[in-house]
Amino acid sequence: MPIMEDESGITTVSRRRFIQASAALAAVPLVVPQFVSAATETPTPSASPAAAQDTGRVVPTCSTFDCGGKCDIRAHVDQGIVTRITTLPDGELDEAMPIMRACIRGRGYRKFVYHPDRLKYPMKRVGKRGEGKFEKISWDEATTLIADNLKRITAKYGPASRYVHVGTAVSGGTFSGDKMVRRLLNLTGGYLEYYHSVSMGNTAAATPYTYGTPATGSSLDTLLETPLVILWGHNTNETIFGHANHYFQQMKRNGTRFIVIDPRYSDTVASLADQWIPLLPTTDNALMDAMMYVIITEDLHDKDFIARYTLGFDEASMPEGVPANESLVAYLTGAKDGVAKTPEWAEPITKVPANTIRQLAREYATAKPAALIQGWGPQRHICGERTARGSTLLATITGNVGKKGSWAAGYGGIGNRKFMSEPESIENPIAAKISVMNWMQAAEDASKVTPEQGLKGADKLDTNIRMLFTLAGNYLANQNPDINKAAKLLEDESKIEFIVASDLYLTPSARYADLLLPETSFMERWNIGETWGTGNYVILSEKLVEPEFERRSDYEWLREVAAKLGVEQAFSEGRDEKQWIEHIVETTRAAMPAENMPSFAQLQVQRRHLFKSEPYVAFADNIRDPQNNPFKTPSGKIEIFSKRLYDMNNPEIPALSHYVPAHEGPQDALTGKYPLQLITWKGKNRANSTQYANPWLQEAQTQKLWINPQDAARRGIAQGDNVRIHNDRGISMVPAEVTPRIIPGVVALQAGAWWQPDASGVDRGGCANVLSSTRITPLAKGNSHQTMLVEVEKA
Known part of the structure; x- marks a missing residue:
């Protein structure tokens, strides 16, 4: 029986087609607000004209969402409907450049595409x-x-x-x-x-003041024999950050030691970390300062590297026109302000024990090489530019720039290479x-x-x-x-x-x-899927079904x-x-x-193309031959001290990146009214807010406020209680997850939940952005939405 339309103009469907559609839809209730709209009619998937011949195809494809892995999706197409999604079999993995297998998001695309709440008409x-x-x-x-x-x-x-x-x-x-x-x-x-x-715009704006160009990451295959990796606010297991997990698991098997620095005991900590070091948000630079103090005062810094490649380490290497006591050594030892940046100085600021800071500094300086890889979360704070640049100073004084197994700065791609x-x-x-x-x-x-x-x-x-x-x-x-x-x-x-x-x-x-x-979904149009810089391949994203x-x-x-x-x-x-x-x-x-890019006709057969390349180490040419490959800074060197920033005369953009108490940070007077720092994280079940409306993925991870048992007890909050999170900008209500996986003084919400205001304007969806600030960062004029103070109470 064909699809028909009755006298009222409502589309109907045969029993056979209904069974096919039901298999594709697998209806699960969608927990989102219902708006008055013509989009709320029941969907009736219909076959394309060629559907009779379109039986049992399995098409390798990929999505074109803001997701860097470009996982391999095997779409099972039967009579014009995607009935199932599988992924790349284990046996087809290419270790030279592994195509990612579909994660929970990739496996959930069918429910996202075939959902009754999708828009249908202009x-x-x-x-x-x-x-x-x-x-x-x-x-x-x-x-x-x-x-x-x-x-x-x-x-x-x-x-x-x-x-x-x-x-x-x-x-x-x-x-x-x-x-x-x-x-x-x-x-x-x-x-x-x-x-x-x-x-990652704050990192992109800040790191050129150290290196002359935005600090890019090396290719991950250069880290396979690295003895130590510090993941600083880098949560790869939940964000599914490109191909990092594939290589990190290989490194783990090879004996690499992982230390994760994060206020939250993330899934990355649980699966990778040999050590978790939590700290208060916005205090990253204080921890970095104290680490550098230990490294330098214990004579663990790379003197030859510093002498050959850098500017601004000590008073003897400062640019002209700068007064005394502005160098890194002068700052760390307190020559100007009388405060030595010791681990004991940093402990009450960061809440990281002084002995832990010493251990971390010594490990990083003595592991040769070591990779300190900073995620994009820390640089989304109001102090993010300082934090991003602070990691470049640590890499520089330990000689971990331009060498295989090291890492120069924040997380980036393989030279930010773009293929298509x-x-x-x-x-x-x-x-x-x-x-x-x-x-x-x-x-x-x-x-x-x-x-x-x-x-x-x-x-x-x-x-x-x-x-x-x-x-x-x-x-x-x-x-x-x-x-x-x-x-x-x-x-x-x-x-x-x-x-x-x-x-x-x-x-x-x-x-x-x-x-x-x-709009059409990626299953309903033609495109080419491109990986972020961690991958070296493209995948044809073919139009699989008619809209x-x-x-x-x-x-x-x-x-x-x-x-x-x-x-x-x-x-x-x-x-x-x-x-x-x-x-x-x-x-x-x-x-x-x-x-050797295939023709379009060839690509429709082979589905993907790998751009195989040699392992890439960021800034390797600058270190190998600085005479012919100077850094693109005014001095031609790595600038620990930036005269360009010094001339801006802005205390929030110090020429020597160091700790400055942040607006809405733990030392702000506003903590008297709003004592908790709220941070967000990118979860495994959506990319930003994309796929929030997928009920399968809502089941995978529910929206809750993570709060430490100590903070919960002070407020009379028990597991599962509905809580009111508020500051002067807004109010959000969501159930509480009382857990030691977040440190005292900090609460956390998964990012990307849809805003669901009630009649009084109170958000009922756990959307953190009703609480975040539009304050712009001083250098990049960028976002600082991770920096926010709130109070939480039982609703």
């Missing part, structure tokens, strides 16, 4: 912004609305009033709607662009750029966005943001710090006049759209908008989505002939 807002009330419209109406508003707003305010928000849920693919909407805007006058990576070409760019006529942290200012009052506040490329902004695109992103009103402040701005229709959102679900951010569009209902890829509707703006040929160059992927593959082949 819709326009009919209620107030944020209410989530929409009505179904046609695609012609939708693309006409976009084209008309682009013309109107551009004519009235200029092209700089147009803004494309952060959208990372497609950043794992070569081709994406957020890239193509930028192409369209550049063809029609440009747009206000942002800079800064929310993930991208659609040819069209220059943005608008020179001004804002930090991603400036967008609210730019929408509220653009005159407040000054060069001192993060503006680049211009002295001032000529207009506020008036039109905003958020494609495959939930940053607008979920991942954005201080959600309540963001929501208030978004609700004011006199500010941003038109918001276009495209997504799979009615996310908290999508609730604020004026026009809401149903249901009226879902369309962003590229398809953007092409229609381009036609209504009169620039379709320049925009599309006559290519559909699949032809763009073919073009990208062939362009890459021509640009990289030595890599």
Whole structure:
């Protein structure tokens, strides 16, 4: 029996097709708020025209979410439906560059794609912004609305009033709607662009002041014989951070000793660590200072390395024009402030025992080589730039830069290498750029966005943001710090006049759209999946099934908008989505002939391509031959002391990275009102907030507040009690997990939970971003949303 439509226009399905659909859906209740929307109808997966011949295929593919591993997904396709997901068999692993096997997220994709709450039709807002009330419209109406508003707003305010928000849920693919909407805007006058990576932008901005370029990681295969690895706020087992776990397990078998520094006893600590060293958040630099004090005063530093490659270690190696007692040795010994940075000095600040600090310093200095690998969590604090740079100083004074088995700084990729070409760019006529942290200012009052506040490329902004695109992103009103402040701005229709959102679900951010569009999943479009820098391969992400209902890829509707703006040929160059992927593959082949990239036809057969390369050690050439490969700093050396930072004369950006008490840190007077530091972590069951709406993954890890038994007892909180977490920015309520896996004085929530405000504005979803701050970091003008003080009480 075929799929039919009854007299009311409601789609019905045959019993056979119902059984097929039910197998794919495996309905589990979704614990998210229900919004008034045309998206709540029951889904009816239907077969493509070729479904009769599409029986029993098993297709190796990958997702294109913001997930760096690009795990191998084996999609079982039967009559136009993905009925099952398996993964790469053990026997197919290539030890030279292992393709990742699917983790819990990868194995859960089918439920995420086949879920009744997925958006189905283009819709326009009919209620107030944020209410989530929409009505179904046609695609012609939708693309006409976009084209008309682009013309109107551009004519009235200029092209700089147009803004494309952060959208990372497609950043794992070569081709994406957020890239193509930028192409369209550049063809029609440009747009206000942002800079800064929310993930690791503070590290990227800080480490060039030590090395001259952003500190990149070595390839992980260079660590296989390293005797000691210190993971500093680096939780690879839960984030599934690229290929780290594969290599770390090999290293563990080889006898590598792992020390994990983290306020939380993470799954990484449980599975890898020989020693766990917890410390208070934002005090990382105090621990680093005390470690350097021990290393230098006990004569454990690498004198030859320091003499040959560095600037600013002691008074004899300082740049000209700097007064006395500004060197590293002078700071650590207290020559200027009278305070020696001993382990006893650091213990009350960090809560790490002095003897533990001595042991840690001695181990790091005497293990030859050693790798101190800092994750991205510590640098998301207000002091993150200092912390990122502090790790470069430790690596430098122990000679752990540019050598096999060592590590130079924060976690990075293999030279940040990128393999695939991208659609040819069209220059943005608008020179001004804002930090991603400036967008609210730019929408509220653009005159407040000054060069001192993060503006680049211009002295001032000529207009506020008036039109905003958020494609495959939930940053607008979920991942954005201080959600309540963001929501208030978004609700004011006199500010941003038109918001276009495209997504799979009615996310908290999508609730604020004026026009809401149903995007396709990676199973329903063509792409190339790219690993982060820890991997050396690409995987074809093939269109496996036809989109249901009226879902369309962003590229398809953007092409229609381009036609209504009169620039379709320049925009599309006559290519559909699949032809763009073919073009990208062939362009890459021509640009990289030595890599033996397969043709697009060959790639459709072999599914993936490995770019095998020699082991890579960051800064190896600079250390091997400094005469011909100087560091790209003003001095040509590793700058322990940065004259560039010194000349900024900002106490929060010291020329010599060291401990400075943080705003909303444990020494802030605000602790009298809000005594607990709240941190977040990236969990195994979602990538940021992507897949929050997957009930299988909600079962895997529930949203709770981790609180130490000592802190819980003082507040009369027992296991499972509903607790109220609050500060001056917001309130969130969630059950308590009373556990010694978090240290006293610190509480923790998994990041990425969807914001679920009740009628009084209290979040019921455990979304930490109602509590986080929009304060920007002093150097990068970046995010500091990990730094927040709260109080917790039994609800």
